[in-house]
Amino acid sequence: MKKVSSVEEYIEVNSHFSDALTLLRDLINSTQLDESLKWSAPVYSLNGKNVVGLGAFKQHFGIWFFNGVFLKDEQQLLVNAQEKTKALRQMRFESIEDIDKAAVLAYVKEAIENQKLGKELKPERKGKTVIIPKELSTVLKVNSELNTSFKALTPGKQREYCEYIESAKREATKQTRLDKITPMILKGVGLHDKYKNC
Incomplete structure (x- = not known):
């Protein structure tokens, strides 16, 4: 992935999904979340805590929910991108036509409420015993x-x-x-x- 210096540049680099990414960005920016660039991708946070992020790939694009495990997901729109991820969930799309704006906004707002309630999965601390050589x-x-x-x-x-x-x-x-x-x-x-x- 090319290193980018702004959200606009990120959308430009992923030109095959630029209209769809712009639509998702506008929906997210209609909420109280703060937009920034982390790990060369758009990330949206509340009081310094990551809530959602945008991601674009060759065949699909989507929204990352950092603590998506707490979302009700009544419409079954979320996928667990990797087996090892405990909290992260992704809403995937293949084209702009796949985006249900009302559903996206509802999920983002629920994620914001969950963040306000302090719902987050803390990394497991493995209580390893110290073995002295x-x-x-x-x-x-x-x-x-x-x-x-x-x-x-x-x-x-x-x-x-x-x-x-x-x-x-x-x-x-x-x-x-x-x-x-x-x-x-x-x-x-x-x-x-x-x-x-x-």
């Missing part, structure tokens, strides 16, 4: 300061460090990684913290 475990047993600092880290940060050591195939690499992370653990920072603040 033997190399790190050995050092923690002899270095009480490091052990205290490691225990003070969040489970997620502990897991990142453990996986970092465990993923090294050679013993020498494990040792090098251990030497690298020791001062970081003592400072109480996570392995990837410097990237998270960018």
Whole structure:
């Protein structure tokens, strides 16, 4: 997909569906949603929360409902685009004639109401246990300061460090990684913290 800098450009690039996308855009813009461009596609949000988005492909185009799982879908217009998506639902069309304006607007308004009610599917937090590799475990047993600092880290940060050591195939690499992370653990920072603040 070509990177675009505006919703107008997105519609222009998808010229085979430009009239239909313009129609859907006008319907959505008649509501209180704010229009923006995210992931090189039009996205419409309420108070910073994504509600719907427009998407165009070779054979079809449609509206993404970010928390579409909560829509009643009485007209059976929604599809789950991928097996792994839990909340996302899509309303697909193949031509402008397929668009029932009243139905589209009703679904968008219901999605807005659901967002106002705070209905959203939170990603599942997998309560993985932290498995400490033997190399790190050995050092923690002899270095009480490091052990205290490691225990003070969040489970997620502990897991990142453990996986970092465990993923090294050679013993020498494990040792090098251990030497690298020791001062970081003592400072109480996570392995990837410097990237998270960018």
